Amino acid sequence: EPAAARVHASHEVTSALWSSLTTADVAAIIVDKGITVLGAYAGSMVLLASDGTTLERVRAIGYPEEVLDRWRHIPLDGPFPLSEAVRERTPVLIGDDRTLAARYPQLVEERRTTGTKALAAVPLMVEGRPLGAIGLSFREEHEFGNDERAFIQGLAAKCALALERARLYDESQSARREAQRALDELVEERARLDTIVQQMPAGLIIAEAPSGRLARGNEQLEHILRRPFVASANIAAYAEWQFASPSGVQLLPEEFPLARSILHGERVVGEPFRVTRGDGTRGFVTVSSTPILDRDGRIIAAVATVYDVTEQRRSEESLRFLAEASSILAASLDYEDTLPTIAKLAVPFLADACLIDVIGQEGEVRRVAAVHRDASRTEAIDAAPRAAPGPTARHHPGVRALRTGMSDLFPEYPPPVRPPRPGMSPRTSADFPRISGEHLRTEPYDFLGGLRPTSLIVVPLFARGRTRGAIALIIESDDRRYGTQDLALAEEFARRAGLAVDNARLYQDAQVANHAKTDFLGVMSHELRTPLNAIIGYAELLLMGVPAPIPDSGRQQVERVRNAAHHLLHLIDEVLAFSRLETGREELRAGSAQLSAVVAEAASVIAPLAEERRLTLRVDAPPEPVTLETDVGKVRHILLNLLSNAVKFTDQGEIVLTARVDNG
Numbered sequence: 001e002p003a004a005a006r007v008h009a010s011h012e013v014t015s016a017l018w019s020s021l022t023t024a025d026v027a028a029i030i031v032d033k034g035i036t037v038l039g040a041y042a043g044s045m046v047l048l049a050s051d052g053t054t055l056e057r058v059r060a061i062g063y064p065e066e067v068l069d070r071w072r073h074i075p076l077d078g079p080f081p082l083s084e085a086v087r088e089r090t091p092v093l094i095g096d097d098r099t100l101a102a103r104y105p106q107l108v109e110e111r112r113t114t115g116t117k118a119l120a121a122v123p124l125m126v127e128g129r130p131l132g133a134i135g136l137s138f139r140e141e142h143e144f145g146n147d148e149r150a151f152i153q154g155l156a157a158k159c160a161l162a163l164e165r166a167r168l169y170d171e172s173q174s175a176r177r178e179a180q181r182a183l184d185e186l187v188e189e190r191a192r193l194d195t196i197v198q199q200m201p202a203g204l205i206i207a208e209a210p211s212g213r214l215a216r217g218n219e220q221l222e223h224i225l226r227r228p229f230v231a232s233a234n235i236a237a238y239a240e241w242q243f244a245s246p247s248g249v250q251l252l253p254e255e256f257p258l259a260r261s262i263l264h265g266e267r268v269v270g271e272p273f274r275v276t277r278g279d280g281t282r283g284f285v286t287v288s289s290t291p292i293l294d295r296d297g298r299i300i301a302a303v304a305t306v307y308d309v310t311e312q313r314r315s316e317e318s319l320r321f322l323a324e325a326s327s328i329l330a331a332s333l334d335y336e337d338t339l340p341t342i343a344k345l346a347v348p349f350l351a352d353a354c355l356i357d358v359i360g361q362e363g364e365v366r367r368v369a370a371v372h373r374d375a376s377r378t379e380a381i382d383a384a385p386r387a388a389p390g391p392t393a394r395h396h397p398g399v400r401a402l403r404t405g406m407s408d409l410f411p412e413y414p415p416p417v418r419p420p421r422p423g424m425s426p427r428t429s430a431d432f433p434r435i436s437g438e439h440l441r442t443e444p445y446d447f448l449g450g451l452r453p454t455s456l457i458v459v460p461l462f463a464r465g466r467t468r469g470a471i472a473l474i475i476e477s478d479d480r481r482y483g484t485q486d487l488a489l490a491e492e493f494a495r496r497a498g499l500a501v502d503n504a505r506l507y508q509d510a511q512v513a514n515h516a517k518t519d520f521l522g523v524m525s526h527e528l529r530t531p532l533n534a535i536i537g538y539a540e541l542l543l544m545g546v547p548a549p550i551p552d553s554g555r556q557q558v559e560r561v562r563n564a565a566h567h568l569l570h571l572i573d574e575v576l577a578f579s580r581l582e583t584g585r586e587e588l589r590a591g592s593a594q595l596s597a598v599v600a601e602a603a604s605v606i607a608p609l610a611e612e613r614r615l616t617l618r619v620d621a622p623p624e625p626v627t628l629e630t631d632v633g634k635v636r637h638i639l640l641n642l643l644s645n646a647v648k649f650t651d652q653g654e655i656v657l658t659a660r661v662d663n664g
Contacts, residue, residue, distance in 0.1 A: 017162040021169050023047070027059030030134055030159040035062065038148065040136040042114070046074060046082055047124075047132035047163070055082060055132060062137070067114060079106060081121035085133045091153060092121040093144045118142035122152050124160040131160055184295065203306035209262045209291070209299045212238070224285065224308045227278025235259045242276040243287075257289035261302035265291045272309070280479055283310035311485070318489050321349050325493060329500035333507040342461075342471065342497040343369035350490060351473035353377070353451055355384055356461075357398045358469035365389055365399060368469075372451075380450030387449040396447045397458035401470035409487045410456040414444035448474070455482045459494040463502035471497070525572045532572075535565045560608060567605045567640065574637055588631045595626035599659050602639035609647045616654040617643075626661055 016029045031043040042062025046055035055074040063071075076083050081092045081104065094100045097117040101108060111117070118138035124131040134156055144152075197204050203221030207214050212235035222229050225241070232238060238253040245251065253259060257268035268289045275285050289304035325345045332338055339356050346354040356369040367388035370381045389396040397408040445452060453474040461469035471494050475482060539562035542550055550558065603619045610617040628635065639657070646655045 023166050026162040031059045041139050042137045044135045082133045082135050085121040085123045086130045089123050095142045115139045122156040126160045126164045205304045207258050207302050212262050244274040246272050257287045258304040261289040261291045284313040326496050333504050338504045340369045343371040347371045348373040352476045353474040355472040383449030389447040398470045401458050401460040405460045405467045408458040411481050413453045413456045457482050457490045459490045461498040463498035468501050532569050563604045591632045593628050593632045596621045606643040618656045620658040
């Protein structure tokens with residue numbers, strides 16, 4: 001029966017704890033049920049305080065009032081059953097009076113008052129972390145069997161889990177209350193924002209829900225969109241705003257962020273869009289929107305903010321353009337390819353069309369590149385190279401850029417004719433507008449062929465202190481005009497392009513100089529080889545006894561003269577070989593020779609050097625004939641270099657040149 005009662009009680013506790021959401025409810029269930037099932041006369045529950053040094057009572061029944069008053073707070077480090085259970089994280093179960101008195105002598109008077117002869121103190125643990133403890137007191141000695149111990153510990157485990165759940169519930173409820181309070185304050189605050197709407201730095205739109213009627217828009221919105229605010233009657237009327245995705249797809253009215261907040265409660269943050277402004281120009285904006293809710297969570301309105309990011313977007317695109325252009329320009333050192341590449345890079349990001357003029361060797365102006373974004377404008381592009389101005393046409397912007405190294409900006413082209421102001425200072429690259437238009441009054445298009453710009457920039461290709469050319473950037477459409485920021489970008493692009501052109505020119509000049517050097521070395525080698533061949537020929541005749549035999553003592557000297565002449569001839573060949581390597585024209589000359597002869601010849605050339613340094617030079621070569629199939633001249637040169645280094649870096653002793661046949 002006791003076992004069945006404990007099982008039944010365990011089920012009741014589990015069921016009751018499932019619906020308990022507060023610490024007080026959990027404590028009441030555990031303490032009351034523990035007293036009932038185990039036959040205790042009193043019980044309590046304590047929880048570890050936030051400071052971690054004391055245990056605070058949250059539930060106690062069956063104890064006298066004077067006892068309860070004394071034990072409202074229990075020190076964790078004190079010699080008490082509940083403190084010990086929490087501190088040691090293990091149950092304290094004492095079933096007889098003698099053991100109790102011996103273990104806790106300081107509680108003798110307390111036990112005499114209450115009549116306690118046995119007690120149980122069980123810690124409440126969650127994931128190895130103590131939360132507190134439950135305590136039960138008995139007036140009769142009590143034997144805690146295994147089943148009873150298991151029941152008490154199970155009761156404590158369920159209690160600990162329920163307490164943790166109650167704590168989390170309390171925290172969530174507190175967080176929800178805090179969030180709701182903040183939301184209520186936000187709604188009330190937004191209701192007061194109407195008085196400062198016009199002072200916001202961003203465009204603001206407020207719409208009613210569920211209709212979508214636009215209730216308010218501020219002056220900044222009108223400035224960004226360059227159109228007056230119109231109180232659209234519904235969401236369908238949002239199409240009038242002409243918003244499009246970054247890729248250019250026109251937005252449907254219900255896709256507008258404000259509409260999504262009204263229809264679906266969606267919060268949109270910083271979504272980018274293209275926009276066609278009221279004056280026909282295009283720009284970029286970011287839109288954020290959020291629904292406004294009442295206390296019941298219903299959408300009663302929505303608000304959207306619009307930021308103009310046209311300049312920021314343009315700056316980012318400009319940096320990407322410059323980085324890509326620098327990479328492409330650095331990839332080629334061909335002068336003839338670099339100039340057309342510059343024109344192709346400028347279109348269409350910088351211009352609808354691009355022309356590049358350079359000064360020729362005779363001082364004439366040559367148009368070396370012409371590119372247009374519209375393939376149908378082939379006739380105009382074909383006519384542009386033939387319309388290059390003469391070097392004396394100083395009124396033309398291209399010639400002026402080539403002559404002075406200064407840029408020209410024409411926001412409107414042809415430029416308006418304005419007489420110069422008295423005392424006007426000379427133009428500088430910072431002036432804007434920087435031209436009166438008087439010099440282009442007669443024929444503004446005569447240097448452009450068939451192109452008809454509505455806006456124009458001309459910048460010099462400037463590098464290393466010299467103007468290498470001029471770039472004309474042309475806008476032919478009516479929806480874009482150049483400004484000072486476009487001029488700054490064009491000048492930076494031209495600076496990088498100028499360096500690329502100059503690098504290509506320097507490389508071309510270096511190639512020409514290299515070919516000239518090669519030609520010079522070829523002529524020089526021919527002039528040197530003629531006397532050397534004569535020296536070698538006469539040495540051979542002397543060795544052959546012509547016109548008369550020479551003594552043995554002189555024969556060795558003649559052989560050295562012949563070998564030295566051969567070595568000098570070889571050095572001349574090597575100079576030519578190095579030159580051929582630079583120009584990519586070096587070739588192998590296959591031939592054959594006896595190994596012993598090649599080795600002996602190299603040793604005979606170096607022998608005088610070795611004797612001067614008092615070094616012994618010895619040759620160790622195979623006695624049998626060995627034929628080499630190779631470039632004999634290069635092998636001889638390698639041996640001479642090795643032996644020369646050996647002599648140079650050997651202070652004393654012997655130098656051995658070993659040659660052997662390796663059949664492996």
